[in-house]
Amino acid sequence: MCAHELRRAPLDGVERPVCSRCGFVLYANPASASCAVVVAGRDVCLVKRKIEPYRGHWTLPAGFQEYHESPAQAAIREAREECGLEVEILTLLDVMYTTDDARKRANLNVYLCRPIGGELCAGDDAEATAFFSIDHLPDSIGFQNNQKILNDLRERASNAAALDRLVAKN
Numbered sequence: 001m002c003a004h005e006l007r008r009a010p011l012d013g014v015e016r017p018v019c020s021r022c023g024f025v026l027y028a029n030p031a032s033a034s035c036a037v038v039v040a041g042r043d044v045c046l047v048k049r050k051i052e053p054y055r056g057h058w059t060l061p062a063g064f065q066e067y068h069e070s071p072a073q074a075a076i077r078e079a080r081e082e083c084g085l086e087v088e089i090l091t092l093l094d095v096m097y098t099t100d101d102a103r104k105r106a107n108l109n110v111y112l113c114r115p116i117g118g119e120l121c122a123g124d125d126a127e128a129t130a131f132f133s134i135d136h137l138p139d140s141i142g143f144q145n146n147q148k149i150l151n152d153l154r155e156r157a158s159n160a161a162a163l164d165r166l167v168a169k170n
């Protein structure tokens with residue numbers, strides 16, 4: 001703020017970059033990200049990543065929230081950009097604190113969605129996109145939280161007999 005060099009100093013029990021001249025404190029906060037769990041029947045839409053981290057792995061369409069949009073709008077946009085699908089939000093499944101993206105820690109808003117239009121087509125950041133049966137997912141799932149989201153979805157789907165019923169309930 002005043003162009004003076006920041007030094008790390010303990011504040012509230014945490015080492016933080018602090019300005020000794022004007023007292024500015026640089027607080028590091030998690031970012032907000034959104035994830036679209038797009039389901040159709042017992043199938044869920046995944047994207048094969050073309051970029052790091054987890055290049056070549058299959059993940060749920062997700063990304064950081066833009067400043068001008070809500071978490072739900074971010075999920076809808078990510079589904080459009082990465083998979084070419086227009087989706088409708090059914091419900092918020094989870095909010096997860098995620099640490100396995102080295103770029104930034106984030107609170108990930110996980111939305112259950114269903115496709116209402118568009119055409120399945122991989123976006124610029126993706127090598128491929130496809131629907132997989134929740135019972136036969138690819139081995140290389142990227143991000144620890146994606147594995148947990150898909151495990152939870154499979155469990156809920158088996159309890160509900162079919163994803164359709166899970167979707168119908170929402």
Ligand SMILES: [Zn+2]
Nearest residue numbers: 002004019022
């Ligand atoms: Zn300063």
